[in-house]
Amino acid sequence: MIKKKTLTPVLLGGIFFLMLGLSFAAVPLYDAFCRITGFGGTTQVSKEAPNIILDKVVSVRFDTNVNNLEWDFKAKKNVIDVKVGQVNRIEFEVENYGEDTTYGVASFNVSPASFGKYYSKLGCFCFEKQALKAGEKATYVMTFYLDPELVNDPTTKNLQDVTMSYTFFSTDYYKQS
Template sequence: MIQKKNLTPVLLAGVFVLMLGLSYAAVPLYDLFCRVTGFGGTTQVSKTAPDIVLDKVVSVRFDTNVNNLPWDFKAKSNVIDVKVGQVNKIEFEVENYSSEDTAGTASFNVSPSSLGKYYSKLGCFCFEKQVLKAGEKATYVMTFYLDPEMVNDPTTKDLHDVTMSYTFFSTDYYKQS
């Protein structure tokens, strides 16, 4: 049996081990939380389209940005009107206007953030390294739908306009940290 004078160091060591374990688990748990709840505008990834298409139309605006890359990046259509539940494709044009090969990775978010759990991507170029040769142009496609369940959520049922924002970051950006 542990004596009282030895109990405090044992408890402190236990708390230290617990806190260390939680610090390692924090990132994957936060990622899981965001994907399940759509927190912070985190969109969903889906393998199948919904079985129902509603008459409700939502305007989806596409915002494109480039950070630390000699690229032009834009959506072929800045705004598209989509029916809730309908599968949609949007094309993005990208051009490397430098004289060197460069690589980038796109990240995204949706606004308002409450829509994140209802914005489902069936295919996307995001979070994958994209390499463009000097002067090369490319077209990237994102396939998505708005989940019909959004009309049952008081925070999203009256939405008529949403913004999907993409930013291409140089892959060198990630090497800096």
């Protein structure tokens, strides 16, 4: 009888600490899952370009949005046709038409979501603090390629166009730094 009385609290305590540990690990595990699988349109970050360029061409559309900032934000080209495996560079123009220095951070998503794991960025301004003074203009660059493996995936091999959406968000956090 005494063993049951001590085993239950120890077991419940162990379950509590396991659940607590899993709650702290949930965000990094979810992030890793999304990066590996491209879940939810999560794109990949790459250090080097592929060695092969295919003849398959995909139209990449760029959608730009601003949330709670007095900024004008647009891609220099709304659509570019790219060969799978070829490194591409797209420029975005940003202008602060407000009267104060403001700060923003760009997030992105790719659609259809199944395409995310094949959209690889070599360089991007995403998730970095950007500051623009009143009336200031800037050009931000993203360098990317479409992974040749996309032609081996039944969910993406027949896609002919993809949309890359960027949104600049205002953030009060960066005003304090």
